[in-house]
Amino acid sequence: MPGDMITRLFRLVVAAGVAAALSGCASMGVKPWDRDLLARRSMAPVTHPNLTGFEQHIYFSKEGSSGGSGSAGGGCGCN
Amino acid sequence: MQLTPDATKGALRAALGAMTAALFLATGASAQDTPASSKPADINDDTSTDTSLTRVDSAVLFYQEAGGRVQATEPVVSVTMNDDSGNSINVKLTADTLTGATPNGAAPWTGTQTFITPVKTAGVQTTTTSASGNKVLVTVPGTNIKAAQYTADPNTLPVDHGFRDQRYAVDLNYSVAVDNVSRFTIGGNLSTEHDYSSLSGNFGVSRDLNDRNTTISAAVSVEMDTSKPYFGTPEPMTAMSGATKGGNRTKTVVDAVFGVSQVVNRYWLAQLDYNIDQVSGYQTDPYRIISVVSGTTGAPVRYLYESRPTSRLRQSLYFGNKIALGPTVADASMRVYHDSWGINSLTLDVAERVPVTRWMYVEPHLRYYSQTKANFFHDYLVSGQALPAFASSDSRLGKFTATTVGLKVGVHMGPGELYARAESYDQKGTSHPAGAPGALAQENLFSGVKATSVVLGYSFGFW
Incomplete structure (x- = not known):
């Protein structure tokens, strides 16, 4: 994908994200008694921190990008 | 061995992850407060929490690149102690062992290529390239300097054989529940290897809003790294040689992450993170060279040490989702990234956890990644043309x-979960860039990796 397309996509997603954060959050959500599915351990943002750490470690040592989410493995000695 | 150290990212991600997970689990606790030590009836419907528990999560990564390149083994042990008020302390110990060959940055050629590097100081216990099977000791002509010489076969990607290094790291994080809706975390990371060390500290805050359906968070970290190349730091854009180089170099990373996680509905949790960091200082790979080739034949004329800018501003936006679809759980995310070196990237990731029995699940995973090149990336430089200030292959x-x-x-x-994951990773790039002179046009100039990895882990909690 050409770089300018990714740059435009980046700006679009930033704008959409900010707009959603400002306007949408208050109208979303559930009552406490409707959290049964959300309460599953499998629904946690990071279910296996060590796996996520390994994954981030491999990617930031083999690719030009970094950041995002999860838990990375710390200082690198991997390539 | 070093390159791309990134302790700040790890520390920040860990801090943000801990805050989000803690708040998320808090919402779970309010729905169904079951201690983790009591066996869940169904691993796929487990709503237990870690309140008052100590959790031990240990895992080992086996990583292997195709073509005899890098091989790594990385065991990790993480211990998290939770009290009954929502506070927790996490200690994570990591050990890395790397062996194998790594591209030295030179372009392949139709003939045998010869490379020269300094020799480690006598009596100094390093474990770098000296174990190589294809290196020979030579005396630099006209001097009494001893150097190591190795070769790359014709039409073969030049690699430096025999890299071997060990890294040890410790991460420490303390997470405190200030009240029912507020939390802060403080943490640090120390990572050390033979030729690199990294020290970082982080601090984060988060707060629940909107009846605990929204969580906002912010975290900052500062990382200080020291690069200590085995043979000293070469002067960028000077000729590869056997002479010992200059002293250590440092760099600093200041990183910030701002996040919002949102319960969209009963089935859907979404997360949006904006990450910005500034890297200042030495970011060049001290072991990497770049070929300067003839503009007519493509033959290598000389090899220069690479050079990268000392400043880099990185930004990324991450959008993650967890969605309960019947008995399955989908994890879908997207990341867009931009930095001041000219790299833009897009990452798409999807995984689907599917129950197999009440005590087992499988989770297929797909990831796609695409990036543009840095504005100083060159497969090679052409002899006779003005040298750029920065160049890397x-x-x-x-x-x-x-x-x-x-x-x-x-x-x-038993009392926990045994997990395993196998993955295959494959990079594809431009093997034959347009305009390659002479016989270089027939050479494969892309040195990306194909790798496989296997992880085995076990996680359990106890009182």
Whole structure:
């Protein structure tokens, strides 16, 4: 994908994200008694921190990008 | 061995992850407060929390690149102690062992290529390239300097054989529940290897809003790294030689992450993170060279040490989702990234956890990644042309796409979960860039990796 397309996509997603954060959050959500599915351990943002750490470690040592989410493995000695 | 150290990212991600997870689990606790030590009836419907528990999560990564390149083994042990007020302390210990060959940055050629590096100081216990099978000791002509010489076969990617290094790291994080809706975390990371050390500290805050359906968070970290190349730091854009180089170099990373996680509905949790960091200082790979070739034949004329800018501003936006679809759970995310070196990237990731039995699940995983090249990336430089201020042939700074295909399996076993994951990673780039002079046009100039990895882990909680 050409770089300018990714740059435009980046700006679009930033704008959409900010707009959603400002306007949408208050109208979303559930009552406490409707959290049964959300309460599953499998629904946690990071279910296996060590796996996520390994994954981030491999990617930031083999690719030009970094950041995002999860838990990375710390200082690198991997390539 | 070093390159791309990134302790700040790890520390920040860990801090943000801990805050989000803690708040998320808090919402779970309010729905169904079951201690983790009591066996869940169904591993796929487990709503237990870690309140008052100590959790031990240990795992080991086996990583292997195709073509005899890098091989790594990385065991990790993480211990998290939770009290009954929502506070927790986490200690994570990591050990890395790397062996194998790594591209030295030179372009392949139709003839045998010869490279020269300094020799480690006598009596100094390092474990770098000296173990190489294809290196010979030579005396630099006209001097009494001893150097190591190695070769690359014709039409073969030049690699430096025999890299071997060990890294040890410790992460420490303390997470405090200030009240029912507020939390802060403080943490640090120390990582050390033979030729690199990294020290970082982080601090984060988060707050629940909107009846605990929204969580906002912010975290900052500062990282200080020291690069200590085995033979000293070469002067960028000077000729590769056997002479010992200059002293250590440092760099600083200041990183910030701002996040919002949102319960969209009963089935859907979404997360949006904006990450910005500034890297200042030495970011060049001290072991990497770049070929200067003839503009007519493509033959190598000389090899220069690479050079990268000392400042880099990185930004990324991450959008993650967890969605309960019947008995399955989908994890879908997207990341867009931009930095001041000219790299833009897009990452798409999807995994689907599917129950197999009440005590087992499988989770197929797909990831797609695409990046543009840094504005100083060159496969080679052309002799006779003015040298640029910055130049690198590192494929990680070039244009490529990468795909990951993997499968995770989790099994409820004893007091915890046994998990395993196998993945295949494949980079694809421009093997034959337009305009390559002479016989260089027939050479494969893309040095990206194909790798496989296997992780085995076990996680359990106890009182």
